[in-house]
Amino acid sequence: KDANPDIDAMVLYTELRMPGAxxxxxxxxxxxxxxTFTKGIASEVVPNEGxxxxxxxxxxxDEDVNYDADLVVLATGMVPNYGINIETAPAEDxxxxxxxxxxxxxxxxxxxxxILNLDYRQGADIPQLVNGFTDSHFICFPYExxxxxIYAAGPVRRPMDMGQAMxxxxxxxxxxxxxxxxxxxxxxxxxRSGDLSFPSFRKEGCTQCKRCTVECPxxxxxxxxxxxxxxxxxxxxxxxxxxxxxxxxxxxxENYSVETVGQAIKIVDIPDEFDEKPRxxxxxxxxxxxxxxxxxxxxxxxxxAFVRVIPVRCLGSVNTIWITDALNNGYDxxxxxxxxxxxxxxxxxxxxxxMAHDRMxxxxxxxxQLQLETERVQTYEIAITDxxxxxxxxxDMAATIEKIGLTPLKF
Numbered sequence: 482k483d484a485n486p487d488i489d490a491m492v493l494y495t496e497l498r499m500p501g502a503x504x505x506x507x508x509x510x511x512x513x514x515x516x517t518f519t520k521g522i523a524s525e526v527v528p529n530e531g532x533x534x535x536x537x538x539x540x541x542x543d544e545d546v547n548y549d550a551d552l553v554v555l556a557t558g559m560v561p562n563y564g565i566n567i568e569t570a571p572a573e574d575x576x577x578x579x580x581x582x583x584x585x586x587x588x589x590x591x592x593x594x595x596i597l598n599l600d601y602r603q604g605a606d607i608p609q610l611v612n613g614f615t616d617s618h619f620i621c622f623p624y625e626x627x628x629x630x631i632y633a634a635g636p637v638r639r640p641m642d643m644g645q646a647m648x649x650x651x652x653x654x655x656x657x658x659x660x661x662x663x664x665x666x667x668x669x670x671x672x673r674s675g676d677l678s679f680p681s682f683r684k685e686g687c688t689q690c691k692r693c694t695v696e697c698p699x700x701x702x703x704x705x706x707x708x709x710x711x712x713x714x715x716x717x718x719x720x721x722x723x724x725x726x727x728x729x730x731x732x733x734x735e736n737y738s739v740e741t742v743g744q745a746i747k748i749v750d751i752p753d754e755f756d757e758k759p760r761x762x763x764x765x766x767x768x769x770x771x772x773x774x775x776x777x778x779x780x781x782x783x784x785x786a787f788v789r790v791i792p793v794r795c796l797g798s799v800n801t802i803w804i805t806d807a808l809n810n811g812y813d814x815x816x817x818x819x820x821x822x823x824x825x826x827x828x829x830x831x832x833x834x835x836m837a838h839d840r841m842x843x844x845x846x847x848x849x850q851l852q853l854e855t856e857r858v859q860t861y862e863i864a865i866t867d868x869x870x871x872x873x874x875x876x877d878m879a880a881t882i883e884k885i886g887l888t889p890l891k892f
Contacts (some may be wrong), residue, residue, distance in 0.1 A: 482511070482514045482515070486515075486728045487759065489515075490515075490516045490517070491516070491517040491518075491519055491550075492511070492516060492517070492518050492519070492577060493519050493521050493523055493535070493537055493542075494518060494519070494520060494521075495520070495521075495522060497518065497520075500645070503644065506885060509833075511667075519537075519539060519541075519843045520539070520540045520541050521535070521537040521538055521539045521540050521541075521546070522537060522538050522540065522808065523535060523537040524537060524538065526534045526553050526655055527802060528652045528860045529549060532549055532550065532849075533549070533550050533551070533552070533553050534547050534548065534549055534550070534596055535547070535549075535550055535553055536548075536549045536847070537744075537826055545648040550699070557639070559636060559640035566755065569633070579735065595780075596766070597631075598630060599629065599702040602694065602700055603700050607626045607631060607779075608628075609629045610824075611824065614637065614639055615633040615637055615638050615639060616703075616831075617633065617638070618672075618826075618827065618829055618831075619639075620827060621672065621768075621829060622671055622672065622829070623638065623652075624649070624652050624653040624656045625637070625656065625670075625671060626698070627671055627698060627699055627700075627831055628699070628716075629660075629699055629701070629715065629716045629717075629718060630657075630660050630664070630670070630715065632653040632654075632656050632657050632660075633802055634646070634649040634650040634651065634652070634653035634654075635649055635650060650824050652884040656671075656880070659671075659674070659721060663675065664715060667679075667714070669717065669718055669719045670718060670832075671716070671718075672768065672829045673718060673719045673720075673794070676719045676772070676845045677736045678732055678734040678736050678737065679712075679714055679717065679719070679734065679735075680712055680717065680719075680723060680724065680732050680733070681732070681733055681734070681735070682709075682710055682731060682732055683710065683731040683732075684709055684731075684750070685728050686730075686731040687709055687710070687729065687731050688689075688728070689708045689709065689728055690728065691704070691708075692727065692728065693710050693723035693727055693732060694710055694728040694731065694881035695728050695830065696720060696722055696723070696797075696836055697723055698720070698722060698797075698830055698831035698832050698833065699716050699717070699718055699720075699830075699831075700713075700716060701713050701716035701717040701718070702723060710723075710732075717796075718725070718795055718830065719734065719737075719794065719799060719828075720795045720797060720830035720833055720835065721734065721737060721793075721794045721795060721797070721798030722765055722797035722798055722830060722833050723841070724737075724738070724739060724798050724800065724820075725797050725798040725799050725833075725837070726798050726836070727793075727800070730800060730802060733786075737794060737798075739800050739802060742791060742793065742803060743803060743806055745791050745805060746762060746806055746807050746810065746866075747806065747810055749762075749789050750762065751810060751811040751812070752891075752892065753778060753891055754887055754891045758787060759787045759814070759879065759882045759883070759886070759887055760787055760811065760812050761785065761787055761789070761812065761814045761875070761878055761879065761882065762773055762789055762791070762807045762812045762814070762815045762816070763788050763789065763790045763791070763814065763815075763816045763817075763818065764791055764793050764796070764799055764803070764815070764816070764817050764818070765790055765791070765792050765793065765794075765818045765863075766792075766793060766794075766795055766818060766819045766820055766833075766834070766863070767792040767793065768820060768829040768861055768865075768873040769819075769820045769821075769827060769829075769864060770793070770796075770818035770819060770820070770863040770871070771790070771792045771818075772865050773864070773865050773870075773871050774790065774818075774869050774871050776868045777868045777869070777871050777872050780868060782869065782871075782872040783872060784866065784871075784873075784875040784876055785875050785876055785878075785879035788816075788875050788878075788879075794871070795819070795829065795833035795834070796817060796818070796819030796820070796828075796833055796834045796837035796838075796860075797819075797828075797830060797832070797833025797834065797835075797836045797837050797841075798833065799817060799837055800849070801840055801841075801844060803846065804841075804844055804858060804891035805847055808847075808848075808851055808853060808857070808888065808890060809851070809856075809890060810890075811881045811888060811890055811891040812886045812888070813887050814856075814857045814858070814859070814878050814881065814882050815857065815858045816856075816859050816860075816861070816874065816875065817859070817860040817861070818836065818860075818861050818871070818874075819833065819837055819838075819860070819861075819862060819863065820833075820834045820862065820863065820864075821834070821862045821863075821864055822835035822838065822862060823835075823881060823885045827864060834862065837860065838852070838860055838862075841858065844858050851890065852889075853888065853889075853890075854885050855887070856881050856885060857885075858880060859874075861874055
């Protein structure tokens, strides 16, 4: 249209979105230049005596339209590239002593599974979503990947134009600088940026079950020659998932351990059965669930006064012994609140919430051994915006306890 103002141009769209900087200005400039924007669904493009005919359904007029055009430009979707498209690569023979250097004319087959070839037990490449883009926490940490210290920028992360890609590259570079500064003094990367703690491991109690190595979302734990856990400090993000996975409780942090949280659970005053006051334990993820509860308090939302809240780094760090200890110490109910899981997960540590839900699904056996109702332990997925839902969950648990009665384990 800029080259020839006399040309009639039409944009056929289903949903018109203007993402990125300057997108809305670009749309307005097209309108001012006389470009027609039509809401419709294209069915086919057919040749017509040297020209093209676009057939589409006009969604505004609700009728079928044939539009004759000299040129049709299709807006194809952007898809990621899987590695590099190389099947063969030139190979050079090694120079032998006493022989003149010659260029080799042979070729060698190079199987390309990954352009990174990372040494991770989960694979040599960066984990990807079902559509092939790099996996990350798209809300809070869009540039990060599940490989600590590796950041994604540009169309490998999501579809974008050149302006957005430049801005994306700047953001990823700043995050990389932050990661280097933290690593130089032994601090963790996001989301627990600045954390100086590190998982400690007690070898004599380890059963070599491999649960910590398998369940670590970031591949920070390998195995040594004797099949004991081998921690990689540079990869660890201090989520505590390994601590929650360990059945013998030999993994802990200096400032966060099974014993520390266990003591916090036990120190709470538990009313005896004659007071007829229930006590509910709430283990809330510090990333989404705890802030949602905090905002519920700021907005004066009311919830049961019988609940006691203990924040945890991630729901994946919850060890089942905490649930058993709480019930044995007289808590009438236990609520676990973590981030959303699934394909559109919001867990800051990728799959901590999902693993916690899986572990808690097996807690029914413990409840049966204690001869308690299964309703006394509930697990929920919480978004940071659920400031009205969180108080309702607490009140529902209080109502459930009132219905089924206080625990018989009160001292």
